[in-house]
Amino acid sequence: MSETPVSNVRNFVILGHSGSGKTTLTDAVAFKLGLNDRMGLVANGTSISDTTEEEKNRKITLFANSFTAMNKIGEDEYKIVFTDSPGFMDFYGQILGAARASDFALITVDATAGVQIGTRRAWNACKEGGLASVAFVITGLDKDNADFNKTVTAIRDTFGMNCVPVTAPLGADAVANILDTSDLPAALQDVRNSLAESAAETDEALMEKYFEQGSLDPADIRKGLTTGIKSGNVHPIYSTCPLKGVGIKELLDSLCRLLPPPGARIYRDSKDNELAPDPAAPLVAQVWRTAVDPFLGQLSYVRVISGTLATGMSVQNTSTDTKESISAMLYVVGKKQTPVAKAGPGDIVAIPKFKNTKTGNTLAAVGSTVRMPDLDLPPPVMFMALEAKTQADEDKLSTAIHRLLDSDPTLHYEKQAETKQVLLKGLGDVHLDVAVALMKAQTNVSVTLSPPKVPYRESITAKGEGHYRHKKQSGGAGQFGEVYLRVFPRREDEEGEWFVDKTVGGSIPGNFIPAVLKGVEEGKLAGSVAGYPVQNVNVEVYDGSYHPVDSKEIAFKIAGMRAFRDAMSKAKPVLLEPIMRLKITIPEAFMGAISGDMPHKRGRVLGMEAAEGTQVIAAEAPLAELFKYAAELRSITGGQGAFTLDFDRYDIVPSNVAQKIIAEAAKNRKDEDED
Ligand SMILES: Nc1nc2c(ncn2[C@@H]2O[C@H](COP(=O)(O)OP(=O)(O)OP(=O)(O)O)[C@@H](O)[C@H]2O)c(=O)[nH]1
Ligand SMILES: [Mg+2]
Incomplete structure (x- = not known):
C-alpha cells in the first residue's frame, strides 16, 4: 500500500x-x-x-x-x-x-x-x-x-x-x-435546502451568501458541512x-x-497535552484491543496517534515501563494477514508477540514517558463461580485465566477468601459464556460456571454476656483458663479499639490477654449463626480466673473463643447480606415492568430520572437476588436495557430468608462432618 x-x-x-x-x-x-x-x-x-x-x-x-x-x-x-x-x-x-x-x-x-x-x-x-x-x-x-x-x-x-x-x-x-x-427529484429538493441551511449555519459569510442568493452552491455547502461535521x-x-x-x-x-482526517479529533495525553497527527513527531500509539490468534498468539491492535511505527523498531510501553519490539505489523482480514512496513497517524495495525503489553497501554518512543488516558471501562455486573472440570483443567486454569484477562479488561477474576470460591465477573451472561468458550478454544481448559455463594456476614443487635471456663485434666499437665466477656454492637464509623481488656486485679494475667484476643478473633471468623464472619462488634473482657500451673495460652484462647460464642448467642445475632445499588437504563415502556419486578428481588426503587428518551431507575437490592439480573433484564426488555451494579452496604437479612440460609449452613456443616 x-x-x-x-x-x-x-x-x-x-x-x-x-x-x-x-x-x-x-x-x-x-x-x-x-x-x-x-x-x-x-x-x-x-x-x-x-x-x-x-x-x-x-x-x-x-x-x-x-x-x-x-x-x-x-x-x-x-x-x-x-x-x-x-x-x-x-x-x-x-x-x-x-x-x-x-x-x-x-x-x-x-x-x-x-x-x-x-x-x-x-x-x-x-x-x-x-x-x-x-x-x-x-x-x-x-x-x-x-x-x-x-x-x-x-x-x-x-x-x-x-x-x-x-x-x-x-x-x-x-x-x-x-x-x-x-x-434531483422534486421530493429531494427540500432535503437539499436543509443541507444548505445546515451548511450556512456554520459560518457567517456562508449565512450571508445564503440569505442573498436563497441557496448555496455545492462547493459552499460542502465547505460549511465539513466545518459543522468537524465541530460536531x-x-x-x-x-x-x-x-x-x-x-x-x-x-x-x-x-x-x-468527514475529517486524523487530527480533527484532538487526542490528548494523560497530562492533557495535545498530540500532533504528524508522522515525523515522536511516536505515541495506544493498544485498544488484544486478541488471541490461533496461530500467532497474542495480537495487539494499535492505533497510531502521533509519529510513525515501523517494523523492527523498539518502543517503550510507558504504561508498564517496559520495552517491546515490533517484530511485525499486520493488516488482518479473516485468515489473511498482510505485512505492513510503516504505520502513521490514523493507522490501525495488529502487532503480534508483545511480552508485557495489555489493552489500554501506550506505546511511545524509547525514553518517552507520554501516556494516553486509560480506557474508562464499565464495572462488572454479572458474577459467576468458576470451577475447573478436572484436575488437568485446574492445573492450567491460571494460564487460561491470565490469557483471557489480558485480552479483555472488562473481565475480572477474584478469589473470594470468605466463600473460598473463584469468581469470574463480566458485563453479562453472554460475556461470561463466551469467556468460557474462549478458555476452551485458547488453552483447552474446561470450566463450569454456577451461581456464586453470597459472602454473608454476622453481627449482633443487642448487648450479650458470655462466659467459658476451660479446664482439662489429662494425666500430667492440665489446661485452665476462664473468661468473662461482653459484646455490644459497634457502629460502622466508630473509632477506637474494638477489643478492650477491662479486667481488674489480675483476674486474667496480662500476658494471657493476647491469647484471649486470638480466641475471640477465631470466634469472629467462625461466626455463630450460620458460620459467616462476624463484623461490627465491640468486645470487653471484664473478668476471669487462672491457675498458677495449668494456665497457658491455648487454654485462654479456647476460653476466649467459647465465651465469645456464648456472648454472641445472647446478643440477638443477625445475618447480614451485601446490598447493591443498581442504575438501570431502559426505554420508557419498561418502567412499570422493571420497577414492579424490584419487590420480587427484595429490592426497592429509590428514584427515577428521564434522560434523552430513556429512563434511569435507581434501585437497591440484595446481591443474593441479582446474580441473574443481566439475563432477566435482557429478557424483560428484549435487550433494550442496561445496568450498573455497585456495592452499597451490609444489611440485616429478613428472618424468613435468614432461616433458610441458617438451615442450609447447618446442613452443609453436617455434610462436611460426615465426609
Ligand atoms: N434485508 C436486509 N438485511 C440486512 C441488511 N443489513 C443487514 N441485514 C441483515 O440483518 C442481520 C443483522 O445484520 P448484522 O450486519 O449482523 O448486524 P450487526 O449490527 O453487525 O449486529 P451485531 O454484530 O449483533 O451487533 C443479518 O442477518 C443481515 O443479513 C440490509 O441492508 N437489508
Ligand atoms: Mg456485527
Missing part, C-alpha cells in the same frame, strides 16, 4: 444497535474497496468481521475488527481505516476501545426499527469518548416496511435537527448524492442497503470529501 498523506486518511468506527447492519455494512465496504472477491455475509458465516466460531455460531459480533483499504475518487486516493464493533452490551469494552481508536463514527440505524436504545448508547459512547464527528447510516432500505423519511425524522427528533441527509434513496436499488445530483454541529445521514451493496460507493466518497 502506497504512503498516503495524513490528510487523505479516513478512520471511522461503525457503531449501533445490535442487528442494525454494522457487520453487513463492513462487509459491503470491504467488498467495494476490493478487500475480497466476494462480499462476506453474516448469515452464512463468510463475513470478514464475524470470523470466530463463537461469532459464527451466534451470528453476532463479539470483537471489534479493523480493516484498511484504498478508495479512489478520480485522481485522489484515500486510505480508509474502518472498524466494525459489537452491538451487544456485554461487549461494551470492545466498543469503547474501538471508539478510542477512531476519528469519527458511523452509527447504523435500521430503516424498519428506527432509533433504538443501542443507537442512543452508541451516541453516548461517542460523546463520552471524545468523538465529535458522528454520521448516521440508514441500513436495510430494501426491507418490507423500510421507511427512509420516518427514519430520518426519528434521528432528527432524537439527536437534533442538525442531522441532515447527504444521500437518499432513489428508487429501489439506487441512492442519490444530494449535493452532486444535478437533476452537523451530522450527515446516509442511505444504504448494505446487503445489496447499494449506496456504499456514495457513502465512501462522501466520507472522503466531507
Whole structure:
C-alpha cells in the first residue's frame, strides 16, 4: 500500500444497535474497496468481521475488527481505516476501545426499527469518548416496511435537527448524492435546502451568501458541512442497503470529501497535552484491543496517534515501563494477514508477540514517558463461580485465566477468601459464556460456571454476656483458663479499639490477654449463626480466673473463643447480606415492568430520572437476588436495557430468608462432618 498523506486518511468506527447492519455494512465496504472477491455475509458465516466460531455460531459480533483499504475518487486516493464493533452490551469494552481508536463514527440505524436504545448508547459512547464527528447510516432500505423519511425524522427528533441527509434513496436499488445530483427529484429538493441551511449555519459569510442568493452552491455547502461535521454541529445521514451493496460507493466518497482526517479529533495525553497527527513527531500509539490468534498468539491492535511505527523498531510501553519490539505489523482480514512496513497517524495495525503489553497501554518512543488516558471501562455486573472440570483443567486454569484477562479488561477474576470460591465477573451472561468458550478454544481448559455463594456476614443487635471456663485434666499437665466477656454492637464509623481488656486485679494475667484476643478473633471468623464472619462488634473482657500451673495460652484462647460464642448467642445475632445499588437504563415502556419486578428481588426503587428518551431507575437490592439480573433484564426488555451494579452496604437479612440460609449452613456443616 502506497504512503498516503495524513490528510487523505479516513478512520471511522461503525457503531449501533445490535442487528442494525454494522457487520453487513463492513462487509459491503470491504467488498467495494476490493478487500475480497466476494462480499462476506453474516448469515452464512463468510463475513470478514464475524470470523470466530463463537461469532459464527451466534451470528453476532463479539470483537471489534479493523480493516484498511484504498478508495479512489478520480485522481485522489484515500486510505480508509474502518472498524466494525459489537452491538451487544456485554461487549461494551470492545466498543469503547474501538471508539478510542477512531476519528469519527458511523452509527447504523435500521430503516424498519428506527432509533433504538443501542443507537442512543452508541451516541453516548461517542460523546463520552471524545468523538465529535458522528454520521448516521440508514441500513436495510430494501426491507418490507423500510421507511427512509420516518427514519430520518426519528434521528432528527432524537439527536437534533442538525442531522441532515447527504444521500437518499432513489428508487429501489439506487441512492442519490444530494449535493452532486444535478437533476434531483422534486421530493429531494427540500432535503437539499436543509443541507444548505445546515451548511450556512456554520459560518457567517456562508449565512450571508445564503440569505442573498436563497441557496448555496455545492462547493459552499460542502465547505460549511465539513466545518459543522468537524465541530460536531452537523451530522450527515446516509442511505444504504448494505446487503445489496447499494449506496456504499456514495457513502465512501462522501466520507472522503466531507468527514475529517486524523487530527480533527484532538487526542490528548494523560497530562492533557495535545498530540500532533504528524508522522515525523515522536511516536505515541495506544493498544485498544488484544486478541488471541490461533496461530500467532497474542495480537495487539494499535492505533497510531502521533509519529510513525515501523517494523523492527523498539518502543517503550510507558504504561508498564517496559520495552517491546515490533517484530511485525499486520493488516488482518479473516485468515489473511498482510505485512505492513510503516504505520502513521490514523493507522490501525495488529502487532503480534508483545511480552508485557495489555489493552489500554501506550506505546511511545524509547525514553518517552507520554501516556494516553486509560480506557474508562464499565464495572462488572454479572458474577459467576468458576470451577475447573478436572484436575488437568485446574492445573492450567491460571494460564487460561491470565490469557483471557489480558485480552479483555472488562473481565475480572477474584478469589473470594470468605466463600473460598473463584469468581469470574463480566458485563453479562453472554460475556461470561463466551469467556468460557474462549478458555476452551485458547488453552483447552474446561470450566463450569454456577451461581456464586453470597459472602454473608454476622453481627449482633443487642448487648450479650458470655462466659467459658476451660479446664482439662489429662494425666500430667492440665489446661485452665476462664473468661468473662461482653459484646455490644459497634457502629460502622466508630473509632477506637474494638477489643478492650477491662479486667481488674489480675483476674486474667496480662500476658494471657493476647491469647484471649486470638480466641475471640477465631470466634469472629467462625461466626455463630450460620458460620459467616462476624463484623461490627465491640468486645470487653471484664473478668476471669487462672491457675498458677495449668494456665497457658491455648487454654485462654479456647476460653476466649467459647465465651465469645456464648456472648454472641445472647446478643440477638443477625445475618447480614451485601446490598447493591443498581442504575438501570431502559426505554420508557419498561418502567412499570422493571420497577414492579424490584419487590420480587427484595429490592426497592429509590428514584427515577428521564434522560434523552430513556429512563434511569435507581434501585437497591440484595446481591443474593441479582446474580441473574443481566439475563432477566435482557429478557424483560428484549435487550433494550442496561445496568450498573455497585456495592452499597451490609444489611440485616429478613428472618424468613435468614432461616433458610441458617438451615442450609447447618446442613452443609453436617455434610462436611460426615465426609
Ligand atoms: N434485508 C436486509 N438485511 C440486512 C441488511 N443489513 C443487514 N441485514 C441483515 O440483518 C442481520 C443483522 O445484520 P448484522 O450486519 O449482523 O448486524 P450487526 O449490527 O453487525 O449486529 P451485531 O454484530 O449483533 O451487533 C443479518 O442477518 C443481515 O443479513 C440490509 O441492508 N437489508
Ligand atoms: Mg456485527
